[in-house]
Structure formats: structure tokens, C-alpha cells
Amino acid sequence: MSTFFSSSPVHLANNHKLLIQLCQVVKVYKTAAGDFTALNGITADLHAGEFVGVIGKSGAGKTTLLNMITGADMISSGEVIFNAPDGKSVSIHKLSENSMAVWRGLNVGIIHQSFQLLPMLTLMENIMLPVDFSGHYRRRVSKERAIELLKLVELEDHAYKLPAYISGGQKQRVAIARSLVNDPPIIVADEPTGSLDTLTAETIFEIFETLIEQGRTIIMVTHDNNLGPRFTRRLQIADGIIVDDSGFHLASAQEQQ
Amino acid sequence: MNGAPDASMIQLRNVVKRFKNTAGEFVALRGVDVDILSGQFVAIVGKSGSGKSTMLNMITGIDHPTSGEVLVNGVNIYKMSESERSLWRGHNLGIVFQFFQLLPMLTLLENTMLPMDYCNVFSPLERPERAMELLKMVGLEQQAHKLPAAVSSGQQQAAAIARAMATDPPIIVADEPTGNLDSRSSEEIIKLFNQLVQNGKTIILVTHDPTITELTTRTLIISDGKIIDETVAQALPLLNHTQMLKVTQKLERQEIPAGGTIIHKGEHIDYFFMIAQGEVEIVLESSKGSEVTLARLGEGGFFGEVELVHGGNSIASVRAAPDSPVKLVALHHKDFTEMLVGSPLTEEAISRIVQARLVENRAADRRKRWW
Numbered sequence: 001m002s003t004f005f006s007s008s009p010v011h012l013a014n015n016h017k018l019l020i021q022l023c024q025v026v027k028v029y030k031t032a033a034g035d036f037t038a039l040n041g042i043t044a045d046l047h048a049g050e051f052v053g054v055i056g057k058s059g060a061g062k063t064t065l066l067n068m069i070t071g072a073d074m075i076s077s078g079e080v081i082f083n084a085p086d087g088k089s090v091s092i093h094k095l096s097e098n099s100m101a102v103w104r105g106l107n108v109g110i111i112h113q114s115f116q117l118l119p120m121l122t123l124m125e126n127i128m129l130p131v132d133f134s135g136h137y138r139r140r141v142s143k144e145r146a147i148e149l150l151k152l153v154e155l156e157d158h159a160y161k162l163p164a165y166i167s168g169g170q171k172q173r174v175a176i177a178r179s180l181v182n183d184p185p186i187i188v189a190d191e192p193t194g195s196l197d198t199l200t201a202e203t204i205f206e207i208f209e210t211l212i213e214q215g216r217t218i219i220m221v222t223h224d225n226n227l228g229p230r231f232t233r234r235l236q237i238a239d240g241i242i243v244d245d246s247g248f249h250l251a252s253a254q255e256q257q
Numbered sequence: 258m259n260g261a262p263d264a265s266m267i268q269l270r271n272v273v274k275r276f277k278n279t280a281g282e283f284v285a286l287r288g289v290d291v292d293i294l295s296g297q298f299v300a301i302v303g304k305s306g307s308g309k310s311t312m313l314n315m316i317t318g319i320d321h322p323t324s325g326e327v328l329v330n331g332v333n334i335y336k337m338s339e340s341e342r343s344l345w346r347g348h349n350l351g352i353v354f355q356f357f358q359l360l361p362m363l364t365l366l367e368n369t370m371l372p373m374d375y376c377n378v379f380s381p382l383e384r385p386e387r388a389m390e391l392l393k394m395v396g397l398e399q400q401a402h403k404l405p406a407a408v409s410s411g412q413q414q415a416a417a418i419a420r421a422m423a424t425d426p427p428i429i430v431a432d433e434p435t436g437n438l439d440s441r442s443s444e445e446i447i448k449l450f451n452q453l454v455q456n457g458k459t460i461i462l463v464t465h466d467p468t469i470t471e472l473t474t475r476t477l478i479i480s481d482g483k484i485i486d487e488t489v490a491q492a493l494p495l496l497n498h499t500q501m502l503k504v505t506q507k508l509e510r511q512e513i514p515a516g517g518t519i520i521h522k523g524e525h526i527d528y529f530f531m532i533a534q535g536e537v538e539i540v541l542e543s544s545k546g547s548e549v550t551l552a553r554l555g556e557g558g559f560f561g562e563v564e565l566v567h568g569g570n571s572i573a574s575v576r577a578a579p580d581s582p583v584k585l586v587a588l589h590h591k592d593f594t595e596m597l598v599g600s601p602l603t604e605e606a607i608s609r610i611v612q613a614r615l616v617e618n619r620a621a622d623r624r625k626r627w628w
Contacts (some may be wrong), residue, residue: 066406067406067407070404070406072361072403072404072405072406072407073403073404073406073407074407099403101364104362110361110362110406111361112361114357114358115356115358116356116357116359116360116361117358118348118358118360118371119319119352119354120317120319120343120346120352121343121356129371162319164320165316165320240579
């Protein structure tokens with residue numbers, strides 16, 4: 001498991017630097033029944049190397065917040081600023097659709113509760129699927145890279161199996177491997193342990209914690225309050241606002257900057 | 258690419274699937290025989306753990322049967338290598354899943370193009386255009402450049418259907434396609450399936466959704482790894498699945514040529530008959546030797562029950578309609594009685610039909626006061 005992990009010193013060097021700034025983020029959905037405000041002014045600074053838990057009940061706005069951070073959905077007002085390790089800052093919702101796709105492809109890995117693996121493809125093929133960011137950036141994932149990622153999640157022995165032959169926890173590990181294809185500094189995960197039993201969920205947390213040790217930043221959505229202690233940072237969300245923000249140590253951040 | 262209507266599209270022959278795990282062996286399918294015809298819209302239903310999804314995986318080749326054969330569009334899919342099967346699958350099957358399985362980093366358009374890229378069908382220049390057409394078909398042209406996260410669950414499933422159609426396969430297979438959707442989105446998805454059936458596609462889906470099973474041309478019920486006889490399910494809908502399976506296992510099958518007699522008047526009846534195919538006539542002979550046709554029964558109809566419920570000999574003759582050979586499934590008297598004891602609801606329903614028929618019989622022949 002160690003060869004790949006030690007190969008990302010870049011992430012570690014940037015630890016605790018300001019990575020993502022959420023500034024008065026508002027998202028209003030227009031529905032037939034009228035406007036629905038999913039996010040009502042979210043402000044928070046997220047730092048490299050944080051394991052952020054976005055915690056709240058169903059309908060609180062957690063997934064919407066993730067979609068604002070990945071740029072998957074349009075913002076109604078406010079800003080999401082990404083501070084690249086090279087010092088450049090971008091306000092991601094001001095990017096064109098294509099530039100945003102390229103930005104996302106390079107910087108964000110996405111993991112879902114229901115894995116989103118293609119069942120007719122082997123684990124290898126699922127990881128090697130062409131990653132096409134609106135035609136601007138096409139990169140075939142090499143076999144070696146795919147195997148390296150499968151090793152990272154300890155599934156290299158299953159490389160040529162179809163997803164139907166492995167367990168739910170193993171499927172989620174494949175999804176994690178796929179999310180790391182471009183070696184992104186940020187991983188966002190929407191209820192990644194939501195359909196797994198406690199023991200299996202633990203293996204997913206172990207992988208996440210290793211990724212954090214490398215200096216990657218993980219933003220994970222969960223409705224499960226009990227998972228709170230697993231995160232280094234907790235954003236409690238209710239009715240589209242942050243009701244509690246705990247766990248971040250300003251001192252250590254200032255020390256680094 | 259769609260098969261001729263009524264030609265056999267999918268055949269399962271004595272398919273058995275055993276799973277081995279640490280707790281021992283589990284038999285998911287215990288000898289399944291099914292013939293699905295081109296253009297049929299088939300629902301597979303059954304309780305959780307009955308073997309529904311396993312059966313679907315046998316058809317898609319995502320899993321292997323322990324024994325038995327699966328022929329899809331004339332091809333024995335388990336005689337191919339894994340990579341041949343993968344390519345075959347890409348051309349012949351569109352698959353739709355409960356949780357959509359769209360790639361989160363790709364737009365709906367890119368997701369829809371994936372199977373074309375993977376199977377190398379349509380020229381690379383045609384692919385975006387075809388993907389857009391398919392998204393238009395499912396009402397998503399405005400959302401084509403959005404990521405899955407930015408659209409509703411119903412829209413994600415519609416995109417998954419567009420993707421399933423990408424290589425224009427003759428067969429669509431879906432596992433609980435509306436299982437994760439609200440009722441309005443479900444309706445939209447069901448409309449799409451209906452449209453595909455009208456275009457000649459063969460659709461097989463596993464579902465719990467009664468609004469889907471109302472629309473399908475066939476419903477296969479699976480219980481404890483076996484398929485319940487479709488005639489039993491149709492004729493005796495008030496039995497539970499376990500009871501239906503028990504009846505299925507005790508059936509005797511008969512084929513009668515057109516016009517052939519099944520029961521002679523006055524004969525002692527030992528069986529409860531259900532009509533699997535064709536039509537029968539129940540005929541009363543008048544005292545002068547002329548005949549009165551009391552009833553004509555079609556598929557799913559049953560007879561013999563008057564005598565069986567009340568005891569005694571047949572009061573009328575039963576024969577295959579002159580223009581239609583008949584396939585029957587028959588349940589012996591003692592199994593029939595056992596079934597009624599196990600299902601008071603079925604007994605009540607059958608008694609009601611018997612009473613109604615007795616009234617009809619009296620009306621048809623007032624002179625012969627045989628009751």
C-alpha cells in the first residue's frame with residue numbers, strides 16, 4: 001500500500017494552507033411550487049489536509065453544498081474560490097463550462113453512495129475509462145496506473161472481475177481508486193459509507209485517513225452524527241446554513257502560513 | 258436489429274445458480290426455464306431474495322449459471338470468452354440500474370456516448386449527434402451538458418436509459434429502474450419503456466412497482482429460485498407465492514386438438530383444469546340432442562370446479578373450441594382441495610364464480626331441472 005502513498009509529497013507540502021473559500025454561498029432552486037432556498041449564505045474556509053465532515057439531516061443542503069464546491073451545479077449568488085497549490089486563485093463559478101470541467105477533472109475526485117461503477121466493465125476497465133473533460137483534455141489511463149490504484153485500495157487480485165463479483169465495500173474502494181486517477185488534491189464523497197455496514201465502512205475510513213495523511217483534502221457528506229469524531233473538521237448544516245463549525249485549529253494553520 | 262415479432266429472443270434452459278459463501282451453499286435459481294419472445298415487455302417479480310436479480314444477471318452475462326443454458330438472440334452466451342461476451346453485451350443489451358450508475362465526472366452527453374466509444378459503434382463524429390438525439394428522446398436535451406449531480410434522480414435515470422440505447426440494442430434489461438424514484442419520475446420512466454416496446458425492443462425488468470406490472474405484456478413470478486407457472490398466477494391470483502409454487506410443482510399438462518373433447522357429460526372429474534393457451538367451450542346437450550354453448554373460456558380461465566367443489570359427475574361437456582387447439586394445466590382433486598384449505602380467499606373467489614355459473618346454467622336450460 002505504501003509505494004503510491006509516498007509518491008505524493010506535493011499534497012503534504014501544502015498542508016494547512018487555505019484551499020477552498022466559501023463566501024456567502026446561496027443556492028435557490030426554482031420549482032413549480034415556487035423558489036426553494038437550499039443554501040442560505042454559507043461561509044467557511046477549508047484548508048489543505050482537512051478531513052471535513054458536512055453533517056446534517058436529509059434536505060439540510062449537504063449535497064447541494066458539495067455540488068457548489070465541485071461546480072456540478074450553478075451557484076445563485078456568492079463565490080467558491082479555489083487556491084491552487086501554485087498560488088493561483090480561481091473563482092470556480094466564474095469559469096466557462098469547459099474550463100470548469102478541466103479544473104474539476106484535475107482537482108476533484110468524486111465518490112458516490114451508490115458507487116456508480118459500470119457493471120459490465122471489469123474493475124480495471126472502470127478505472128481506465130476515458131476521462132474526457134468536454135473534449136479539452138483526453139487522457140487514457142494507463143494499465144500500470146490502474147493497477148497502482150487498485151493496489152492502493154488492496155484490490156489488485158480482483159482487477160479483472162466484474163463489479164457483480166465483489167462486495168459493496170470493495171465496490172466503494174474501486175470508486176475511490178477511480179476518483180484518484182488524476183491525483184486530485186480534493187476528494188468529495190457523498191454518503192460514501194451510506195450503503196455499507198459498520199465494519200466495511202471502517203475500511204473506507206482507513207483509506208480516507210491515509211489519503212489525509214498524504215495531505216489530500218476530503219469533504220464528506222453524511223447524515224450520521226455518530227461519525228462526527230472521525231473528521232478533523234465538522235460543518236453542521238441545517239436549513240441551508242452552518243449551525244456549527246468545529247474542529248479547525250487556527251493556530252496550526254497560521255503556523256504553516 | 259430488433260428480432261422478428263414473436264421469434265424467441267431469450268431462452269433459459271434449466272438454469273441453476275448456486276452461490277458458495279462462508280455460511281455454506283445457497284441455491285438462488287433451482288432450474289429455471291423461460292422463453293421470452295421478441296417485442297415482449299416482461300416484468301420479473303418476487304420477494305427479496307427470491308432470485309430475481311440473479312435471473313437478470315444470467316441474461317446479461319454479468320454472472321455465470323452453475324448449470325443450464327442461456328440463449329440470447331440465438332447465441333449461447335456462456336460459450337463465449339469473457340471478452341467476447343463483453344463486446345456481445347455492448348451490442349445486444351442495454352442495461353439500466355436502480356442507482357443509475359452514471360459516471361459522476363462526465364456530463365449526461367458524455368455518459369450517453371460511453372457505450373458507443375466502448376463498443377466502437379457509429380463513427381466518432383456521429384457519436385455526439387446520436388447521443389444528443391437519444392437525450393432529446395428522453396427529454397434531456399437542455400440538460401445534456403450538465404453533470405449527473407446537477408439533475409434530478411428521475412433525469413439521471415432517463416439519461417441512463419438514453420445510455421442503454423446508445424448502441425441500439427434489441428434488448429433492454431432493467432433492475433428496479435424506478436426503485437429509487439418518486440412516483441412522478443417513475444411515470445416518466447415507464448412512459449419511456451413503453452415507447453421503446455412500441456419501437457420493437459424487448460424489455461425485461463425486475464420490479465416491485467405495480468404501475469409497471471400493469472403495463473407489461475408478461476409477468477414472471479419467481480419464488481424460492483423457481484418460476485411460477487404463468488397460468489397458475491393468472492388463474493389463481495389470490496394464492497401467495499409459496500402456494501403458487503406448490504401448485505406449479507404438482508401440475509399435469511395436457512394438449513387437446515381443436516374441437517377435441519376434454520370432459521364428457523356424466524364423467525367423474527378428478528381434476529381442476531386451467532387454460533394455458535387457446536379456448537374451450539362448455540356445452541350443454543338439450544333433451545332433443547341439440548347443443549347449447551354455455552360459455553367460452555380463454556387463457557387463465559378454469560373449469561371442473563363445479564363438480565369438484567360440490568362433488569359428483571360432470572353436468573356438461575367441455576371441449577376445445579373448434580378453431581383452437583388447447584393447452585391445459587391440471588391439478589389433481591386432492592391437491593386442489595389442499596390448496597383451497599390453505600387459501601380461504603381463493604376458495605371464496607372460486608365459490609363465487611361457481612355460483613354465478615350455476616345461475617347461468619339454469620337460465621340456459623330451464624327444461625332440464627337437474628340441479
